[in-house]
Amino acid sequence: MIFGITSFVLIVILGLRLTFGRFLGRLPEDKRKISTENFKAYVKWIAGWKLSFLKLERWDRCLDRLVAWGRKNFPGWTAWVFYVLVLCYVYLAFSGLFFAWFVPRGLYGFPLLLHVAAGALFAISLTIILFLKARVYLPEKLESRAAAQEKGGFWCPLLGKNLPRIYLEAVAFWVFVAAGFFLAASTLGSMLPYFNYPAQIFFFNLHRWSALASVLSAILALDVMIVN
Amino acid sequence: MNSKEKDSSRKTTWKFLLQAGTLVISVTVFIFATLSVSRLLAARNQAGQKQEIKLKAADKTEWSGSQVSPLHRIPLHDELNQKIIPAAPNSLPFSSRYSCEPCHSYDTISQGTHFNYRQRPATDRRTEPWFxxxxxxxxxxxxxxxxxxxxxxxxxxxxxxxxxVTLFGRNLNGGGPGEPSQQNQTPDSRWNVSGPLEINCLGCHHRSPLQDHSEWVKQVMRENFRWAATAASGLGEVIGMASRLPSTWSLADGPNPDDHEWAVVPQVKYNQNFFDSKNNAVLELPRPEDDRCLACHSVTPRQATSRAAVDRDVHLQSGLKCVDCHRNDLSHEIVRGFEGEKLSHSRLKASDFTCAGCHLGEKPEKGGFGFTGRLGAPRPAHKGIPRVHFERLSCTACHSGLLPEKEPQAIYTSRANRLGIFGKAVWTSEFPLIVEPVFVREADKKIYPERMTWPAFWAEVKGRELVPVDSVEVMAAAPEVFSLKQDVAALLNSLLPLAGEGFYPAVIISAYLFEPNVDGSLNVRLLEKTPLTGKVTQDRFLLVQLKNDEARPLLPEFDPDEPPPGLEEKVLSVLQNLKSLARGREPVFLIGKYVYRITEGYLDKMEKTGQPAPQPEICWLQGDEYKPFLSPFQVRNLAVLGSGPGILTEEQVSLALKKLSEMNPGRKFAYVGAGFIFSLDQAGKLRAGRHPAAGAVSWPLAHNVRPAQQALGKNGCTDCHSPGSRVFFGKIEAASPLNTTHRATVLGADLMKTGQLFQFLFGFTFLVRPAFKLVLAACVLVIGLLLLVVIIKIAGRVSGISGDSPGSGNRS
Structure with a gap:
């Protein structure tokens, strides 16, 4: 119950925050502030999306964009690793959240079987992606890139200035990796014959809260890395 | 000005009214709330005081506070509330109602689990039915x-x-239906002769080597209800049988001095050694011993060859007694110990005595933060078992009952199969056929191990409803159909004079040897090699004589022109025996061209018309035709019955249904068995169909609990999860008294409602699990190491230890 509510609220809040930031980014710099007028305009802007996302064409374009981004950032066969990661992750996130929110019994049956299978692929592809991309987001590599993005970064209404987007990308990346680590570790732990019932409960909770952290970081990554 | 003042005063008035109104409402609410709370508190005080007084009174009568069960040195009273003098002639049996009542409320105890069958709480879980x-x-x-x-x-x-009571009294503890109210005493009853079957307190509590459950059963079967407890306790010996007394007899009539042989009135002869000089009985009545419980609650796998081959419940092996968990207070409402049990009379907390109550206590599996459970029960670690197992399985699913095999095993239970009754007769009955374990998902969505059986009965079909027909009515309609084994046994016994010394007649049909038993029926043995060749449909049989494991042909071959001395007397004797079973036919003995028959009481040897007999043969002469000793119907059906545990064949059912329909035109009958309903179609052919009333019946089992080392899952997940899992893919086939090819079959996965395909695929994943775990472990290791490196780098930069930290740049 707590997880269901918390996860729902956090995902909605992050979604609203990111879209609000994206809305502010469209405004002239002098008008980028938190105000009633901007909120009203934001609501209108969101409402203006109407049902456009129900159109297959829109999703098709999104998919094209994602594929193109993958090709651009992951050369050669590594793009396929990225696509596998994305596909598995989408299923894992949707199946996990759907059952957590709407099915009191939790994940079970064929969706659970697929969840386990997709989880294995996710762990493998995440490990490969980590090998490929970890150096990009190492602390020592960030500062130079941050300096280059000083102006065209991520608008922070609270600080009233642009933050280098690379910082958010790094945060999203490492949180996603860390969450993936805990997801895999908790899965492995619950399958090993060494942990008693309280440990099983711990693994279960670790798994679902890690999943939430992973989803939030993935949403952030989608916003700051891919969509932008 | 005036108008302004008016306006001002009007405004003031409205404001004043509003304030006044608020004040009035507030005061009213305050008074109302104060009064209500006061009244509630007062009521609570009063209720508390009343309850306290009641509890104290109840405690005083129930328990002194001592852990010791006192030696009972008490006067026994009969059902007329007269003190029993053991030396007095014609003493009546003791009555527990009047003997125990002075200290223990009989009416309260009557509400107990073992007596109050009619008003058990609706929440009570299914338990083994009577059969x-x-x-x-x-x-x-x-x-x-x-x-x-x-x-x-x-x-x-x-x-x-x-x-x-006459059907099931052997395993009743008395009370309940044994003491019917006036309105429940029907014309067919003989309560005035038998007396009531009072609660048999000593049946459970009497610690004496003379306490005898078998004696209780015998007395109940003799309708000696009021004498049964006395006889079973060993306090006295009981002779006589109430069942032989006329239904007009009553206690006031006393013994019949003219009949000491047949209709002997039950009488007690007390053993005075159990009484003191004041005629008080001296009884040791502690908490019940296990043997008392097991007399009615034993379960044994049928394949067990001896008692030594069966493991007892692990709790008993550990020194616990049945009553350590299955407790009760004066209400005698026994704690059954299943999760969610609610007691309606007892003041005990049922949840304390469940598996979890002792083994987990309040800790976190039960959602609490207390200490571990009762009786120092070991706390299970359940290492490596995912949480879902504790949510979806009962404890007993992994820990109780027989270990699952490819098919559930047939068992005997005390109440169903009459175990634990000893005497000259063999009491154990093969029916009902019950199997365990089957795993069933119950209404609470949990999976329980259960015992299962399939009903078998004759019924009248009324629309979609089936109304069971009394088997007496069915057998009266077609006696020859149901007495198949008895008829053949009688025929074989008639041939005894032809058998050698120490030998007895038997018959070989198909691959089976049928021999008469002491119950007047037949025992069957499978032969390693049958001397009969050819097809069963040839209705062939071979009469043999047996001695231990030695078998030889029964009918002697001899030269009829010069018969051996004494042989013709034997033939005469056999033919005379068979005459009583002839049913309008004439028994004859054929040998070569001669036929032996009885003419005017003498053996007559005549020339046989037609072809000589190729071998000696006993036949029935019907008109001019020689009919075989065993009819094709008998041979055919015995051949079928030999092949299985059943007692009926489809042919018998078909014949019986035809006879029933002929005798009851306009009524439709059916036989239910093996999970199907069998009825005759328009052409008079037997058809099998489905009906809810033919479905399997199951009830959860709890014992025997196996040691933790034998729990399912001890060897890993594949104990249950594999493509060929015995738990999920074990075939459960309906067991039935009917030998038929139509048998309802179901897989374990269906009863658990987990889905066959899913369980197959899920089980399949366990074949690749080791690889899966290795891959996952490798991923965790690699990601973990990289994360560690990053954390060290960040820590280094933040702390300034690392050379490329922001601070270090400034310092340089």
Missing amino acids: LVDEKAGVQLPVSFQKYPGFWSPEQLGLTDWKF
Whole structure:
């Protein structure tokens, strides 16, 4: 119950925050502030999306964009690793959240079987992606890139200035990796014959809260890395 | 100005009114709330005081506070409330109502689990039903006062209290139906002769080597209800049988001085060694010993060859007694110990005595933060078992009952199969056929191990409803159909004079040897190699004589022109024996061209018309035709019965249904068995169909609990999860008194409602799990190491230890 509510609220809040930031980014710099007028305009802007996302064409374009981004950032066969990661992750996130929110019994049956299978692929592809991309987001590599993005970064209404987007990308990346680590570790732990019932409960909770952290970081990554 | 003042005063008035109104409402609410709270508090105080007084009074009568069970040196009273003088002639049996009542409320105890069958709480879990069994008619029908699907209530079957007690009294503790109210005493009953079957307190509590459950059973079977407790306790010996007394007899009539042989009035002869000089009985009455419980609650796998081959419940092995968990207070409402049990009379907390109550206590599996459970029970680690198992499985699923095999095993239970009754006769009955374990998902969505049986009964079809027909009515309609084994046994016994010394006649049919038993029926043995060749449909049989494992042909070959001395006398004797079973035919003995027959009481040897007999043969002469000794119907059906545990064949069922329909035109009958309903179609052919009443009946089992080392899952997940899992893919086939190819079959996965395909695929994943775990472990290791490096780098930069930290740049 707590997880269901918390996860729902956090995902909605992050979604609203990111879209609000994206809305502010469209405004002239002098008008980028938190105000009633901007909120009203934001609501209108969101409402203006109407049902456009129900159109297959829109999703098709999104998919094209994602594929193109993958090709651009992951050369050669590594793009396929990225696509596998994305596909598995989408299923894992949707199946996990759907059952957590709407099915009191939790994940079970064929969706659970697929969840386990997709989880294995996710762990493998995440490990490969980590090998490929970890150096990009190492602390020592960030500062130079941050300096280059000083102006065209991520608008922070609270600080009233642009933050280098690379910082958010790094945060999203490492949180996603860390969450993936805990997801895999908790899965492995619950399958090993060494942990008693309280440990099983711990693994279960670790798994679902890690999943939430992973989803939030993935949403952030989608916003700051891919969509932008 | 005036108008302004008016306006001002009007405004003031409204404001004033508003304030006044608020004040009034506030005061009213305050007074109302104060009064209500005061009243509630007062009521609570009063209720508390009343309850306290009541509890103290109840405690005083129930328990002194001592852990010791006192030696009972008490006067025994008979049902007329007269003190029993053991030396007095014609003493009546003791009455527990009047002997125990002075200290223990009989009425309160009457509400107990073992006595109050009719008013058990609706929340009470299904328990093993009673079984109405007729081994001749192929009936095994679950009867219960509990209202669950598949259980037939005594009312539905027309079982009055009298019938119920005479049928099942062997395992009743008295009370309940044994002491019917006036309105429940039906004309067919003989309560005035038998007396009431009072609660048998000593049956459970009497610690004496003379306490004898078998004696109780014998007395109940003799309808000596009021004498049964006295006889079973060993306090006195009881002779006589109430069942032989006329239904007009009553206690006031006393013994019949003219009959010492047959209709002997039951009488008690007390053993005075159990009484002191003041005629008080000296009784040791502690908490019940296990043997008392096991007399009615034993379960044994049928394949066990001896008692030594069966492991007892691990709790008993550990020194616990049944009553350590299955406790009760004065209400005698026994804690059954299942999760969610609610007691209606007892003041005990049932949840304390469940598996979790002792083994987990309040800790976190039960959602609490207390200490571990009772009795120092070991706390299970359940290492490596995912949480879902504790949510979806009962504890007993992994820990209780027989270990699952490819098919559930047939078992005997005390109440169903009459175990634990010892005497000259063999009491254990093969029917009902019950199997365990089957795993069933119950209404609470949890999976329980259960025992299962399939009802078998004759029924009248009324629309979609089936109304069981009394087997007496069925057998009366077609006696020859149901007495198949008895008829053949009688025929074989008639041939005894032809058998050698120490030998007895038997018959080989198909690959089976049938031999008469002491019950007047037949035992069957599978032969390693049959001397009969050819097809069973040839209706062939071979009469043999047996001595231990030695078998030889029964009918002697000799030269009829010069018969050996004494042989013709034997033939005469056999033919005379067979005459009583002839049913309008004439028994004859054929040998070569001669036929032996009885003419005017003498053996007559005549020339046989037609071809000489190729071998000696006993036949029936019907008109001018020689009919075989065993009819094709008998041979055919015995061949079928030899191949299985059944007692009926489809041919028998078909014949019986035809006879029933002929005798009851306009009524439609059917036989239910093996999970199907069998009825005749328009062409008179037997057809099998489905009906809810033919479905399996199951009830959860709890014992025997196996040691933790033998729990399912001890060897890993594949104990249950594999593509060929015995738990999920074990075939459960309906067991039935009917030998038929139509048998309801179901897989474990279906009863658990987990889905066969899913369980197959899920089980399949366990074949690749080791690889899966290795891959996952490698991923965790690699990601973990990289994360560690990053954390060290960040820590280094933040702390300034690392050379490329922001601070270090400034310092340089």
